[in-house]
């Protein structure tokens with residue numbers, strides 16, 4: 001089989017590898033589609049010191065089961081599936097309490113173990129969920145990033161009828177914005193990249209360009225002076241976090257999801273003055289993953305406008321990774337692995 005292998009900083013190669021063997025509690029999956037994620041870009045750029053090359057990357061993927069381990073009872077061959085890539089220790093305080101996403105030893109398929117940008121991948125029975133017929137394999141590969149957005153909105157405690165500001169209209173920001181809208185909130189999106197700004201607008205969000213307008217006064221104006229109930233920081237930037245703290249209403253919540261490459265410097269006075277709740281959001285729980293599948297099944301969330309391009313393994317480096325790195329006008333790029341010689 002062919003696979004996209006990370007060999008070290010800025011080194012990705014397509015390699016011919018043996019089809020992996022499965023253990024009794026695992027399944028072999030023929031991959032259909034795998035999404036390129038921001039964390040794959042970070043990994044490629046050497047931003048994950050814990051990753052030990054060589055590694056097949058890809059943690060957002062769908063496929064079809066081709067082989068079932070002897071002790072697997074809930075899945076069968078030919079079943080279309082998605083994989084929850086989280087690998088938990090099962091023993092730490094978080095795991096025991098059922099908070100698997102904050103496991104002390106949390107690992108992921110595609111970061112710590114061979115992933116889905118490959119003709120075949122192995123996953124444990126409890127990581128695999130079958131996909132209803134109504135969800136195509138291409139849309140199914142969106143389950144993982146969708147679950148990220150579901151978790152962010154859950155963590156923010158945003159409610160129906162409330163207001164939300166999302167700073168950053170990348171895939172994660174726009175997914176969170178969509179979930180917030182589905183939950184019945186009024187959503188404002190702040191973004192300075194012209195392509196992403198246009199995308200946010202076309203998805204029906206109220207948009208603001210912080211390069212052209214002061215975000216705080218805009219939010220003051222649209223919320224009749226009260227500020228937003230929840231501000232989501234999805235850029236990892238210091239101005240983004242500052243805007244969140246400035247625009248959130250007293251007792252409101254600032255949810256941080258953007259990974260910062262540098263330490264933030266913030267004005268804590270506003271946090272005290274407004275008694276702001278500041279929280280983070282890490283991946284997703286099993287409940288979020290289920291909800292993501294449900295949103296796709298009920299067609300409440302349609303990934304189509306998010307998918308900018310579908311590439312194959314032959315052009316994944318040039319038209320995938322390098323294109324995103326260059327800042328080309330793309331949102332999500334999927335890798336089509338159905339085309340692989342099986």
Ligand SMILES: [Zn+2]
Nearest residue numbers: 037038039060
């Ligand atoms: Zn991801």
Ligand SMILES: [Zn+2]
Nearest residue numbers: 089092095103
């Ligand atoms: Zn654990």
